[in-house]
Amino acid sequence: MVATEPLVKGSLMLGVVVTMRRHRKQGRISSDELTARLSKSGLEMLEEKIDIGRWYPIRIFCELLDLDWAVGGRGDPDYMRSEGEKAAERLFVSGIYQQLQYAERVGRVHARDALIRQAKLITTITGTLYSFLEFRVQLNAQELQIDYGNAAAFSEALRYTTEGFMNQINKRQKSSARWSSKRARPDLVIFTLRLPQRLLAES
Secondary structure, eight states, X not given: OOOSSOEEEHHHHHHHHHHHHHHHHTTSSOHHHHHHHSOHHHHHHXXXXXXXXXXXXXXXXXXXXXXHHHHTSTTOHXXXXXXXXXXXXXXXXXXXXXXXXXXXXXXXXXXXXXXXXHHHHHHHHHHHHBSSOEEEEEEOSSEEEEEEEXXXXXXHHHHHHHHHHHHHHHHHTTOOOOEEEEEEETTEEEEEEEOOHHHHTTO
């Protein structure tokens, strides 16, 4: 799909919109505060019916996500990781993404080449949710690495949420391994997973 701006799928947009509506309803943020802290487009998104199959601007998604991080998480990265886990779980339960169902059926990997295939499956899943990212998978002696290129629109809140999203995929595959990430430069986010002992033995 050719996009004039970076886009995110409605299945993810719906989650953050519902969360921000809940913050408003439960009094964590007032309508006046929302008006002061969100753009006109962000405010309109809170009142819009979200179509999970439609594409939406990533800038609005990240604006809402950043505000959720401030209001709901008080800037704690673990809050966003937890939100990412919940987002992945919602998509697993919905059954709308066959790649997630396949990832769960495949289960925990037992060889390094299988780990590479699993990482490429993750990039396929992520590629269905964002219109603009470029991926590269690398495996060295100690860790698996996935580079998210063309990621300037990928906010820090979204980086932590994505860690949680990927960790939930691991959990569904009966793996306790946890992803971490860093922004190597403005347009490049690197996710790494330390190899489990059983795979280190192959190196």
